[in-house]
Amino acid sequence: MKRAGGAVRLLALGLLVLLLHGCSGQAEEDDGSAASGATAPMDEKEKRALFAAIDSFVGKGWNGSGLYPDPCGWSPIQGVSCDIFNGVWYPTVISIGPVLDNSLQCAPDARFSPQLFDLRHLKSLSFYSCFPSSNPTSIPSTSWEKLAGSLETLEFRTNPGLTGPIPPSLGRLTSLQSLVLVENNLTGPVPPELGSLLNLRRLVLSGNGLSGPVPAALGNARHDALLILDASNNYLTGSLPSSLGGLTGLLKLDLSNNRLQGSVPAELAGLKSLTLLDLRNNSLTGGVPRFVQGLAALQDLLLSNNPSLGGTLVESGWEKLGSNxxxxxxxxxxxxxxxxxxxxxxxxxxxxxxxxxxxxTGKVPAKLAELPNIGALYLNGNNLTGTLDFAPGFYQRMGRRFASWDNPGLCYNLAAVDAASAPSGVVVCKDLQEPSVGPRDDKDGGKKPEASSSLVASSSSSISTNKVVNGFWHLMMVQGMVAAGSLGSLMLL
Structure with a gap:
C-alpha cells in the first residue's frame, strides 16, 4: 500500500512539473511577442508625415509630437492604428471626425497636407463631418497613386464643405475595396475611371450633387467582386447602361432619387445575386421589367414615383419570385x-x-389579406371596383397601414364588416347605388385619412431636398415599421 501511495504521489508530482513547465514556456512566448511589439521602433519619416498630416486637419495647436511621442506604441492616438512591417511600426488607419469624445476632430480651416501621401502603408482613410460649409474644400486631384499599393478603404461622410468633382485619379487606387462618398457636396460627373477599380466591393456615392450619366465603365464585366453600387440622391441623367448587367456579384443596386430616363435594360437579368433593386423617383419608362421574375434572390423591389413606367401586373411572372x-x-x-x-x-x-x-381596375383579390407576413398594404388612388372581401380582423390588425380610399367603385359589405372595423374612406356597398345627401355618417366623417404609402415609403425621398435619408437605410426604416427587416444580409453598408 505504501509503495502504491508513493507511486501516485510521484506521478502527481511529475504532472505538476510538466504543467508548470508548459505554463512557463507559454508565458515566455507571450511575453516575448508582446515585448517585440512594444519595443519595435516607428519609422521616423512616417512619424513626421503622420503628425504633419493630422496637424493640417486638426490645427497646429494640437502638438501631436508632444502629446503622442510614440503614437504606435505606448501613447496611441484615438483614430490611428498601426501595424508592424519588417519589425517597424507604420500607421495603417486614420479616422478623423466626432465619432467618440476623444476622437480627432477637424479644425474650422482643415486642409489636406501633401505629407498624407507619404504614409506608405495606409490601408484606411476616413473623414466624418470634417469639412463644414464654411470651409469649402476639394478632394486632392493628384498623388493618390502613391497609395495605390496599400489603400483599401476611402470614406468621406457628411462633409457639407467638401465640394468640387470626384477626382478621376481615384481610379489609380488599384487596391481599393471600399469607396464611400456620402452626403457631401460633390458635383460634376461620376468619373469613368472608377471602372478601373477591379477590387472594389462597395461603391457608395449617395447624397451629393453629381450629374451626367451613369458611366458604362462601372459595369465592367471584371467587377465580379462589387457587392454594392449606390449612387442615389443625386442628379444623374440619361439611361441605365446595359453594362451594369455584368456586375454578377452585385447584392444591392440603388439609383433612386435621380433623373434617369428610358427603360430598365433587360441585361440586368444577369444580376442573379441581387437582393435590392431601388430605382424610385426617376423618369423611367417601359413597364415593370420582366427580368425581375428570374431574380430568385430579390428581397426588395422599389420602383415607385416613375409616373410613366406603365405596364401591367399580369405579365410580370410574380409566381417565379416565391417567398423571398x-x-x-x-x-x-x-x-x-x-x-x-x-x-x-x-x-x-x-x-x-x-x-x-x-x-x-377590377376587383381586389381577397387573397391579399391572406398574405402571412403582410404588414402594410396600399391600394388607394386607383379605379378598383366591387366589394372588399377582407375579414374584420384584417382591418383591425392593419389600421392605417391599409389604404383603399379614392377608388370610387369600391365598397364594403356592412353585413360582413361592422362600422367599427370598416376600411377608412370606403363606402358601404349600398351607397354606390344610392346617392348620398349631405355628409357621410361614418367613423371618418367622409374624410380620407392622412396616411398613405407616399408618407411611409417615400416621405424622405424628395429629390428637391437632395440631402435625404440614404435609400438603403430608409428602406430598413420602412421594413422596421411593418415587420422585421429583410436586409440584414447587407452588413457591408
Whole structure:
C-alpha cells in the first residue's frame, strides 16, 4: 500500500512539473511577442508625415509630437492604428471626425497636407463631418497613386464643405475595396475611371450633387467582386447602361432619387445575386421589367414615383419570385389593368405592398389579406371596383397601414364588416347605388385619412431636398415599421 501511495504521489508530482513547465514556456512566448511589439521602433519619416498630416486637419495647436511621442506604441492616438512591417511600426488607419469624445476632430480651416501621401502603408482613410460649409474644400486631384499599393478603404461622410468633382485619379487606387462618398457636396460627373477599380466591393456615392450619366465603365464585366453600387440622391441623367448587367456579384443596386430616363435594360437579368433593386423617383419608362421574375434572390423591389413606367401586373411572372420578395413598391408608376390573383398566392413573403396612385381596375383579390407576413398594404388612388372581401380582423390588425380610399367603385359589405372595423374612406356597398345627401355618417366623417404609402415609403425621398435619408437605410426604416427587416444580409453598408 505504501509503495502504491508513493507511486501516485510521484506521478502527481511529475504532472505538476510538466504543467508548470508548459505554463512557463507559454508565458515566455507571450511575453516575448508582446515585448517585440512594444519595443519595435516607428519609422521616423512616417512619424513626421503622420503628425504633419493630422496637424493640417486638426490645427497646429494640437502638438501631436508632444502629446503622442510614440503614437504606435505606448501613447496611441484615438483614430490611428498601426501595424508592424519588417519589425517597424507604420500607421495603417486614420479616422478623423466626432465619432467618440476623444476622437480627432477637424479644425474650422482643415486642409489636406501633401505629407498624407507619404504614409506608405495606409490601408484606411476616413473623414466624418470634417469639412463644414464654411470651409469649402476639394478632394486632392493628384498623388493618390502613391497609395495605390496599400489603400483599401476611402470614406468621406457628411462633409457639407467638401465640394468640387470626384477626382478621376481615384481610379489609380488599384487596391481599393471600399469607396464611400456620402452626403457631401460633390458635383460634376461620376468619373469613368472608377471602372478601373477591379477590387472594389462597395461603391457608395449617395447624397451629393453629381450629374451626367451613369458611366458604362462601372459595369465592367471584371467587377465580379462589387457587392454594392449606390449612387442615389443625386442628379444623374440619361439611361441605365446595359453594362451594369455584368456586375454578377452585385447584392444591392440603388439609383433612386435621380433623373434617369428610358427603360430598365433587360441585361440586368444577369444580376442573379441581387437582393435590392431601388430605382424610385426617376423618369423611367417601359413597364415593370420582366427580368425581375428570374431574380430568385430579390428581397426588395422599389420602383415607385416613375409616373410613366406603365405596364401591367399580369405579365410580370410574380409566381417565379416565391417567398423571398419582402418589399414591393410600385406606387405612382402608371400601372393599368387588374391585380392578378396569382400575385397574392405566390408572394407569400411580402411584408410591404404599395400599388397606390395608379390606374388599376377590377376587383381586389381577397387573397391579399391572406398574405402571412403582410404588414402594410396600399391600394388607394386607383379605379378598383366591387366589394372588399377582407375579414374584420384584417382591418383591425392593419389600421392605417391599409389604404383603399379614392377608388370610387369600391365598397364594403356592412353585413360582413361592422362600422367599427370598416376600411377608412370606403363606402358601404349600398351607397354606390344610392346617392348620398349631405355628409357621410361614418367613423371618418367622409374624410380620407392622412396616411398613405407616399408618407411611409417615400416621405424622405424628395429629390428637391437632395440631402435625404440614404435609400438603403430608409428602406430598413420602412421594413422596421411593418415587420422585421429583410436586409440584414447587407452588413457591408
Amino acid at each position: 420578395l419582402a418589399t414591393l413598391d410600385l406606387s405612382n408608376t402608371g400601372l393599368v389593368g387588374t391585380i392578378p390573383e396569382n400575385m397574392a398566392a405566390a408572394l407569400t413573403g411580402l411584408r410591404f405592398l404599395a400599388l397606390d396612385h395608379n390606374r388599376l
